Amino acid sequence: MTLRTTNAALQERLDTLVKLANEGNVEEFVKIFVPTDCDAADIKDFQERLKADGSEWKNLKEEIGAIAAGAGVQKILGNQTTKATFMFQHPTQEMCDREVAFVCEAGDWRAEG
Numbered sequence: 001m002t003l004r005t006t007n008a009a010l011q012e013r014l015d016t017l018v019k020l021a022n023e024g025n026v027e028e029f030v031k032i033f034v035p036t037d038c039d040a041a042d043i044k045d046f047q048e049r050l051k052a053d054g055s056e057w058k059n060l061k062e063e064i065g066a067i068a069a070g071a072g073v074q075k076i077l078g079n080q081t082t083k084a085t086f087m088f089q090h091p092t093q094e095m096c097d098r099e100v101a102f103v104c105e106a107g108d109w110r111a112e113g
Contacts, residue, residue: 002069002070002071002073003070003073003074003075003076004068004069004070004073005076005080005084006080007080007081007084009104009107009109010080010084010102010104010109011068013032013102013109014064014067014068015068016032017029017032017033017064017068018061018064018065018068020032021060021061021064021065022061026047026050026051026057027047030043030046030047030050031043032110033110033111034046034110034111034113035103035110035111035112035113036105036108036110037113038113062090062091062092063088063090063091063098063100064100065091066088066090066091067086067088067100071088071091072088072089072090072091073086073087073088074087074088074089075087078101081104082103082104083101083102083103083104083112084101084102085099085100085101085102085112086098086099086100086101086102087099088100
């Protein structure tokens with residue numbers, strides 16, 4: 001099953017996240033992924049965790065890739081204008097249903113905090 005967002009700006013953000021992830025650019029990925037209300041210390045901690053724990057970074061890349069491609073996405077909740085919650089099967093972990101939400105503030109799509 002393939003189900004992608006109908007919002008062009010959100011799809012563009014997802015595609016950019018996939019590109020950054022494929023390049024291994026953790027800093028830029030995190031910069032445009034985390035909620036805007038995250039403070040600098042939390043952002044730095046998240047970046048360092050992703051760099052130190054290859055499995056966490058790999059998992060996040062796989063999930064964002066699946067959402068961007070619509071692979072395994074069973075439904076998208078929300079209006080896809082201000083919020084979109086992707087309900088999907090994890091791309092590499094069997095029997096692992098996942099949910100990832102994005103919110104848009106002032107035209108900027110970010111992961112929901």
